[in-house]
Amino acid sequence: MPVTTIPLPENFDYDNQSYVVPGTKRPGQTAHYRNAAFGLVSVETPNALKTLPEVFNNGYSMNPDARLLGHRPVLSTNPLKFGPYVWQTYREVDIRRRRIGSALHALFQSGELVGQDMETVGIWSQNRPEWQLVELALHAYSKVGVSLYDTLGKDSVEYIINHAQLSVIFTTVDHIPALLKMAPKIPVLKMIVSFDPLAPQTRAALAAWGETVDVQVKELGEIETFGEAHLAELIPVTADKIASLCYTSGTTSNPKGAILTHGNLAMSAYSNMYGIEYPPNSCLLSYLPLAHIYERVVELTTIAVGGCIGFFTADPLRLLEDAQYLKPHFFPSVPRVLNRVYQSAMTAGNVPGLKGALFRTAVQTKLDQLHKTGVNTHALWDALVFRKVRAVLGGNLLLVSTGSAPISAEVIDFLKIAFFCEVTEGYGMTENCGTCTHTFKGDPSCGGTIGPPQPVNELKLVDVPSMNYMTDDKPNPRGELCVRGSNCFSSYYKDEKNTKETMHDGWIHTGDVAEVDDHGRFKIIDRVKNIMKLAQGEYVALEKVENMYTACPLVGQIYVHGDSLQSYLLAVVIPDPIVLAPIASTILGTKITPEDTALLKAAIQDHRIVEEVMKRLSVEAKKNKLAGFECVKRIHLSLDPFCIEDNTLTPTLKLRRKDAFAKYKSELEALYALGEPKSDSSKL
Template sequence: MAAKFLAGDSIQPYPEQLPEKHSVPVPGTKRPGQTAHYIHGIWGFLDPTKHSIRVVPDIFTSGIAKGRDRPFLGHRPVVSKQPLKFANHYEWQTYGQVDIRRRNIGSALTHLFNTGAVGGGDLPTVGLWSINRPEWQIIDIGLTSYKKVGVSLYDTLGKDSVEHIINHAELTIIFSTLDHIPALLKMAPQIPVLKMIVSIDPLSPEISKVFTEWGQIHNIVVKDLSEIEALGQANLIEPIPCLPSDIASIVYTSGTTNMPKGVVTTHGQFASGVVTNLLGLEMTEDSSVFSYLPLAHIYGRINEMASCAIGARIGFFTGDPLRLIEDCQILKPAFFPSVPRVLNRIYQAAMAAADVPGVKGDLFRKAYQAKVEKFRTTGDNTHWFWDKLVFRKIRAVLGGNIMMMSSGAAPLSADVVNFLNVAFSCYFAEGVYGMTETCGVGSRSFKGDATAAGTVGPPQSSNMMKLVDVPSMGYTSEDLPCPRGELHVRGANCFSRYYKDEKTTAETVDDEGWVRTGDVAEIDAKGRFRIIDRVKNIIKLAQGEYVALEKIENVYSTCPAVMQLYIHGDSLQSFLAGIIVPDPAQLAPIASKIYGKKIAPEDTDTLKAACTDPQVNKHILGMLTQEGKKAALKGFESLKRIHVTLDPFGTEDNTMTPTMKIRRKDAYNKFKKEFDAMYALGEPKL
C-alpha cells in the first residue's frame, strides 16, 4: 500500500511517461549575466503553505498517525561484550513508545531551562554528541517538539572544533554517549558555558560516582538519560507549538580550512525539505530505511525525517562500518541512502565476483548487457528472467528488499550508476545534490531516466535554480550548447544566515535570498544540471595556465582503481602531480597480472610493496590517463606523475573533514616529501 502523510497529502509517484524537459525556465526571469530561474518539470515550485507538514513536529505527528503500535526505531542488541557480538535480529521501539519518551525529554528540558539549571545564552541550544542510534532520534524529536535548538557534535570532530562549537553555540547542556564524557570533562576549563552532561548510556554506580565528582570540580552536573526522563515525567507538559520561522537547529558544516560554520535552520526549511523528498518516494508504510550516514550531517537526517513522515521504520547500524552488509541483510531495508565510497565498494566487489571464467562469468555478462540495453532503451531496469536467475543474489547483499537507493556528496562513474540501476532493479537517485545551507535537498534525477548518469537532475520542487556568469573562468549563461555558470539556489528549504557570522552570510546569500553554492554547473537539453567545476581551488601553473583542481579530481575519481586521491598544482611547477590511494580490491588483480601470481586483497604487505613498484605506478597512471582522455582534459590538466600509497587520508590525521572532504593544506603537508620528489624528476617527456 502506498504511503500518505496526513490527510489530503498523498505522495505523488513519477508518471510512467517522463516529460521531455525535466526542468523548465520561469518566463520573464532571464537577466543579463545569468540564466532564467529553473523549476521542476513535473511538480513545479512547491508552496509550503499548502501542505500539512509545515514545522518539524508535524513530521512525527504524521508518522504516529499511522498507528501508535507501529515499529519505528530499531537496533541490534548486544548479546556479548567479550567478544563483541550482536543479535541476529532488530528490536523495535514503537511510535507510541517514542512519543512518551520525547514528551519526557522535552518536558525535562523545559523545566531545566525555566529553573535556570541550564540556559542563559541567546538561544535554548542543546548539544547532542553520539553516533546514529535510536536515542539520537528520540532526543532530537524531543528537542524540536519543545522549541529547543539542537546542535550536533560530530563523532569525528577534532578537539578544537568541539570546543569552538560548544562555546559558539553556548551549549549549557549536552547529551553524550559514554565514550565522549571524559573528553568533555577534560576540556571543561576551555568550555565554561557547559553546565550539564547527560549520558545517553546508563551509568553504573561506580562510573556515575567518578563522573559526578569530576564534574563538581568544574561545576558541571552529570546525569544519565533515565534521570532526565524521570524528571520530565514528574514535570510533564504538552509539546510547545512553534512557527515555520522558529529555529529548529544549528547545523555546523565541516570546513576544509577554517572552523565549522553554524547554519541556522528553521522548522519551515526542514519541513520543506521533507515534503519535497516525499514527492516520488515509493516506500511503503511497512518498509524501513537503513541509518548509517551520520545524523549530525543534514543528508542522513533529512532522509530519515521523510521516512518518519510516512510511518516507516528506521533501522540503525551497529556502529561498525565492517558490519554494514550484515546489518542490511538482517534489517532488509527498502531505502538505502548512501555515498559514493560505499556504493563504489559494492560495485567493485560484485564485478570482481562476477569476473570469472567459464559459463558463470559468461552468464553474468550476458545478463548485465541485456539489462543495461533495456534500461537505456526504455528506462525500465527490471527483467523477469535475469532478475531471478542472476541479480537476485546481488540484491540479497543488501537484504533483498531495496526499493530506492540514493547517492550524494560526490560524483559516480556512469558504469557504477548503470550497475546499481540494473543490479538492484530499484529507483536509484544518482543525481542528488544538496548542501547543509539548502537543508540537504536541491536537485534529484527522475526515476526511469536512463541517461541521468553524470547529472544531478532537475531542481527539486522546494527550490529553483539559476546559473550566474563566472567571467574569470570563462563560463557564461550564453554558452552553447549548454549554458554554464555558478549554481545559485533559492527556495523555502534554503537558509538565510550563519550563526553569529554576518560577513560569511553576506558572501553566501544575496539580497534576493539566492544561495551561492560555489559550484559551477551547466544545464543540458533536458533541463538537468551537471556539476562541472568549482569557483574556488583554482591555481595557475608555471606556464600561466589556470587549473581547477576539484574538477580534475572529480574526473579521475571515476577510475575504478581509485579509492582516494589528492591532486596538487603549484605556480612554480609546470605540471600536476597526485597522491593515489587505490582500492585493495582493485589493486590486487593489477598486481596479480604484473607479477604473474595470485595476490589477495587481504595481502596488505604485498600490496604495500606493489605500491612502490614502477610497473604498478605506470599501470595505474595509464588507467587515470584513459579517464582523462574520456573527459577531454587538456594536456596541462592531466596528471603527469603520481605517488601510490595505502596510507589513506582521514580525520585522524586531519587530512579530511568529518564529511570526507580533503583538507588540501594538510593533505599536501602529509605528502610534501613525495611531491618534492616527483617535481624533482621534472615533467615526463612524451
C-alpha cells in the same frame, strides 16, 4: 487526514523535466528553473508540512502503533554478538519525547541550564534511537539542536560548544571523559547526559570528577524520570522558529553554523515526498552520520511518511549483517560505498567461463533495456543473476539514493539493473537542508546528472567569466549554480563574513559550476573554488580533476597538486588494496593478497607498478576528456591514506588540501625536481 506521498504524474514527459519562469532572464544569468512535474511548493502550499512537530504528527497519524525506531541489542560482549531488531512504536516514542522535552524545558526555566541567544542542546553520538528521541523532543519543545560530529577533532568540539553556548550535551559514555577534560575551556557547559546506563562505580567516578569542574553527569533514564514528574504541554512553533544550528566542517577554518528553521527542515522533508511511493511503514537503514544534513533529512522524510528507521550496530563491518536482519526498503548512501559495491559485484561476476559469459550477457541486456525504456527489471536475468546481488542488502530494496559527491553514470546504471530498484542521484548542501535536485524515477538517460530542481526550489546559473563558463554557452548554458526556496537558510550563526560570501540577493551561491541539458536536468561539472593557475597561464580546477580520476577502480583516494611555478600537475594516489593486489601479483609474478600490507608497500616502490597505475589513470583521463594540462603527469603511490585523525580529511571526508600537501610535501617536491616530463612519455 495525513499528508501522503505524491507520485510522479502518469505519462510524464522526461524530455521536459524543468521549466523556465517567464520574465526571469537577466544579463549574465539564466532564467529561473522550476520542477516541471510539480511546480514550486512553499510554506503557503495547502497541506504542506511547515514545522518539525507536523512532520512527526503526520507519520504518527498514519498508525500510532507502527514501529518507528529499531536497534539490535547486544547479546554478549565476548564475543560481541547482536540480536535481531527490537522496536519502539510511534506511540512509545511520543511518550518518551514528551518526557525528555519536558525535563529540558523545566531545567531551562529553573536556570539550571542556561540559554543565551537561544536554548541550545548538544548531541554527540553515533546514530542510535536515543539520537532521534532527543532530537524529536527538541522539535516538540522549541529547543535548538546542535549536533557534534562523532569524528570531530578536540579543537572543533570546543569551538562549537562555546560558539553555540551549549549548557547541556547528550552523549555516549566514551565521550564523557573528553568533555570533562575540556571543561575549563568550555565554561558554558553545565550538564552531560549519558545515553548509556552507567555502572555504579563509573557513575560515582564521573559524578565526582564533574563536581570538581562544576558539570553535572546524568543518565538519560534520570532525565526521563524527571520529565515525567514535570510533564508540560508541547510548545507551539512556527515555520520561522530556529530548530537547528548545523555546523559544516571547514576545510580551511572553523566550522560554520548554518541557522536552520523548522520551515527549512520540514519543507525539505515535504519536498522529498514528491515523486516517490512507499509501502506502509517502509524501512530505512540508518548508518550515514546523523550529524550530517543528508541523513537527517532522509530520516525526517521517513518519519513524515509513517516509515521506520533501523539503526546499524555502529560497526561498518557489520553493515551487511544489519541489512540482512532489517531488510530495508530505503538505503541512502554515498559514492564511496556504492563504488565499492559496484567493484565487488563486477569482480565477482566478470569471471572466465560460462558464469562470466552469463553475467556479461545479463548486464548488457538489462543496460540496453534501461537506456531504451527506463525499465530496470527482467524476469529471467533478475532470477538467474541479479537476485543474489539484491539479496546482499536484504532483498527488499525499493530506493537507493546517493549524494555528497559525484558518481559516474556507469555505476548508477549498473546499480539500477543489479538491485532492480530505483537508484536516484541528488544534490544538496547543509545550507539548503540537503535538498536541491534529484533524478526522477524511470528516467532512462539520467545517469551522470543530478536531475531537475526539487519542488521546493528554484535554480539559476550565473556566469563565471574567470573560468570561461557562461550562461549563453552552446549547446548547454553553464555557470555557478544558485538556489532559493523555503528550505534554504538565511545566515550562518554569528558569522556575517561567510554569510555575505554565500548569500546574494536571496540566493545561495553554491560554489559549484553546473550546466543544464535540453531535458531540464542539471549536472555538476566543476567547482568555483580550488582553482589554480599553472605556469603557462592555464586555470585548473583541482577538485574536478580529482573527481574524474576517482572513478578509476584502482584509486582509493587521490590528491592532485599543482604549483603556479610549474606547467604540469602531480598526484598522490592511495590505491585500493583489493584492486591493487591482483595487479601487483601479475606484474611481479608472486601471489599478493589485499591483506599483505608489507608486500603491497614494497610493490608500490616498483617502477612497473607505478607505470601501470599511471597507465590506468591516463585511460580515465581520456575517457573523461580532460585537457592535456589537466592530466596528471607524475604520481607518488602510498598506502598511508588521508584520514580525519591526521587532519588531512574533514569529518565529512573532504580533503584538507593544505594539510594533504604538508603530509606529502617532500615526495611532491622530489617529483617536480625530476624536471618537466616529455609530452609523449608517461615515465615518472
